Amino acid sequence: MPWCASQIEGATGRFLLQQMVAVAELEAGMISRRTKDALAAAKRRKVKLGGWRGTIPTARTRAKAVAAIEARAAARAADLAPTIASIQAAGATSLRAIAAALNEQGIPTARDAGVWSATQVARVLERLPQ
Structure with missing residues (x-):
């Protein structure tokens, strides 16, 4: 009880x-x-835990970081472009259908942390040249 x-x-x-x-x-x-x-x-053991690290990223450093992230995302989108094109050629037109096909083929997401969603597919397609 x-x-x-x-x-x-x-x-x-x-x-x-x-x-x-x-x-x-x-x-x-x-x-x-x-x-x-x-x-x-x-x-x-002299491990630094939390708190202030003594540096503030400059605008130039932040810009470099953003550029690196965008370049990595663009390269990933370019790698996926042929796969997505073949999925679309097979008849999948909606973002959900493309995501389902990517999941069925076992293609990992960018962070390899889960399953594809329509939003992720839309973001990849935005990075591809039209």
Whole structure:
């Protein structure tokens, strides 16, 4: 039988509730101790964790990063162009149909993190020359 709030009646219910709270507090304390120990060990190994790194990217650096990302995306779109063209030639005209075909062929997404969606196909097609 699942636990519910109506079972916390009387002395026995209050006792059980207090025990559950005590166990939760104990676990929170143990998590805190493990975290502090791990951070201390990382500090001893001279690992930098979080916070300020001492640099602010300049506009030129950001522009280079954006250019590199766009170049990588354009190259990926160019690689996919023949595959998408053959899918379209086979009769798939909608973005969803193209995405389904890419998924069926096992072609990974750009980040290899999932399945193709209509939005991803649209973004690839936007990068292709018309």
